[in-house]
Amino acid sequence: MSAEQRSGVVREGFLVKRGHVVHNWKARWFVLTADKLLYYKYEGGRRDSCQRGRVMLRGCVVTCPFLEHENRPLVFKLQTKSSVEHYLEACSREERDEWAADIAAAAERLQAADGGEAAAGRPDATGSPSLMLHNVRLNQVVDSMYDVHSGINLTSHVEQGSTYSNCFSGSEVVDWLVFMQLVLSRVEAVTLGSALLEEGFVRPIGLRSLVAIRNAGLSEQFMDDSTALYSFAESFKKRGSVKAEPSLSAVELSGKVMRRGYLLKQGHKRKNWKVRLFVLRSEPSYLHYYDPSKDDVSPVGGFCLRGCLVSALDDNGVPTGVKGNIQGNLFKIITQSDVHYFIQAPTHKEKMDWIDAIRQQV
Incomplete structure (x- = not known):
């Protein structure tokens, strides 16, 4: 019986990993056990029996979400005890958060077994303590969001057969608020996003976000959803205005x-x-x-x-x-x-x- 079988598999599946020497991204099969994360390569149509690498989890710190890779919002970072950084990408936000939570939990169990405190960097949970959002200055939050270098990326999104330029999705905003540590949880991020909507700093674009405005409660009008689109208010002109451009190729992606x-x-x-x-x-x-x-x-x-x-x-x-x-x-x-x-x-x-x-x- 292999060491992998003895220690038990907690989770396994595909993740996309950034190389350490050549910074390209490649899909690998990952296996999470109680004390390590193993990864394999698929040769042709079959998983390679040889490990391509392993990450020992004792002393590891997880950062999720990790938004410093442009156009890759589903990345989380795993930093080992020796400060080696691993960047891993999942296929969805749900998968990303579940992988990060399971890895962080394994690292915390190892830390507790060693008699230490819980590992830092645990992904945020719904039960996180409140940030006292009533003390947050919304104009400062939106100024940070608007920052050209570290703020929200303005990109193009497709909805109902139209391509909207210079906008962002609800999930991108929630990820950014968590990553910048302006909130402690995704629930708080939704509350803060709803306040930004209420005060007119951001506005809904497209059908899904408009429906949420009409139907949701005051603190839940902002949607943590990759298909709910938003933009900055009309007063923010220098970063581009929102345009809806019908596109035949966009219809199938809508x-x-x-x-x-x-x-x-x-x-x-x-x-x-x-x-x-x-x-x-x-x-x-x-x-x-x-x-x-x-x-x-x-x-x-x-x-x-x-x-x-x-x-x-x-x-x-x-x-x-x-x-x-x-x-x-x-x-x-x-x-x-x-x-x-x-x-x-x-x-x-x-x-x-x-x-x-x-x-x-x-």
């Missing part, structure tokens, strides 16, 4: 995100297997996939799900059309134009969950 996750996809020409970030949307129903070594802004491929056929494949043997030494948990999607996509999920449950989610959109 649907509601139903599911995100890392899956392995077989290439159409070279038949090699690569880890891709898949995003399933509805209304309109599309499945897009992104290169996790880059970003989740521009998909490298995707297709409409209308008229598609999706089916699970038998893991006994290698199905027709599949190449390489595969891990298993295969499924296939055939588009309306008869293009065949072969995909592997990390587990049987994830395979079935993806199939069910896709079938609801076809």
Whole structure:
């Protein structure tokens, strides 16, 4: 029995890791145990049995969220006792926060077993003590948000087939407020965001944020949601005004995100297997996939799900059309134009969950 099996697996799955020497980003399979974080490489379609690295968790500090990597809002930082820094990216905010919380909890248990105090840098929880938000000066908060160097990044977002420039999402604001330590929890960040809305420092853009204004309570009008869009008030002109520009290519990216996750996809020409970030949307129903070594802004491929056929494949043997030494948990999607996509999920449950989610959109 391996050391990994003896110590027990707390959590495992794909994360994207930044290299230490060459600062590129690569998808790796991570396994969290009681005292260490191991990571492996996928060779072709199968997990490499050799460890590519390990991080000992005793004395580690977790920073989540960690927003110093532009266009990568789902990164958290793990700093070891010897001050080595590891930057890891998850496929969603929920996954990011769960990984960070589990790693921080493991580090704290080790610290407690050594007779020390709890490790610093634990991800914020809902039960964090109050920051006495009634003493916060909103004009100072918005000035910090507006700062060109350390403030909120103004980017383009898609909603209802239109691309809105010079704006930001609710989740980006919440992440930023937590990262800048202006609040102690995401709940406090929502309360502070709602106050900024109420006082007119920021304004809602698009349908989702406008609906929240009408329907939510006063302290919950601001949405911790990546599809709820906001901008600075009209008085802030020098950083650009919001423009809504209809775009044909934006229509397929404007649907509601139903599911995100890392899956392995077989290439159409070279038949090699690569880890891709898949995003399933509805209304309109599309499945897009992104290169996790880059970003989740521009998909490298995707297709409409209308008229598609999706089916699970038998893991006994290698199905027709599949190449390489595969891990298993295969499924296939055939588009309306008869293009065949072969995909592997990390587990049987994830395979079935993806199939069910896709079938609801076809």
